[in-house]
Amino acid sequence: MPPTHVALPALPAGRRLTPQRRLVYQTLAATESHPDAEQLITMVRQGDPSISVATVYNTLRLLADAGWILELRGFGPKTRYDANTGAHDHFTCRLCGTVEDIPAQHRGPFRLQGEGFDRYRVDALHVHARGVCERCLVEGPDSD
Numbered sequence: 254m255p256p257t258h259v260a261l262p263a264l265p266a267g268r269r270l271t272p273q274r275r276l277v278y279q280t281l282a283a284t285e286s287h288p289d290a291e292q293l294i295t296m297v298r299q300g301d302p303s304i305s306v307a308t309v310y311n312t313l314r315l316l317a318d319a320g321w322i323l324e325l326r327g328f329g330p331k332t333r334y335d336a337n338t339g340a341h342d343h344f345t346c347r348l349c350g351t352v353e354d355i356p357a358q359h360r361g362p363f364r365l366q367g368e369g370f371d372r373y374r375v376d377a378l379h380v381h382a383r384g385v386c387e388r389c390l391v392e393g394p395d396s397d
Contacts, residue, residue: 342357
């Protein structure tokens with residue numbers, strides 16, 4: 254389970270935290286790599302080789318809908334997952350594809366710019382920075 258200082262919302266009514274769901278959540282919470290579902294399945298199967306692909310996918314959907322995890326879309330061809338639901342943004346290296354947590358780049362209240370957008374209320378703003386990570390800058394001769 255998550256550290257005791259993390260308050261998680263309840264699962265939807267009638268849904269309980271089964272041992273398989275707990276394993277999927279704990280495995281995701283134990284990594285900072287922002288895995289896609291296939292990578293997470295490989296990781297989860299180290300703890301339970303019998304867990305089905307469908308169980309992992311269904312658990313990811315349930316946990317995302319319940320607000321326990323974030324689905325990261327647009328970070329490459331596959332959806333990636335993050336158990337860190339606190340205020341933060343992401344950086345993706347365009348060379349190696351690594352996704353890293355970075356400190357939140359904006360503080361609210363948020364407002365959309367442009368004529369007529371004052372009618373909208375923005376509840377959250379997420380920054381997805383793309384560029385070249387430190388490792389690739391150091392290792393790659395042509396990384397700009």
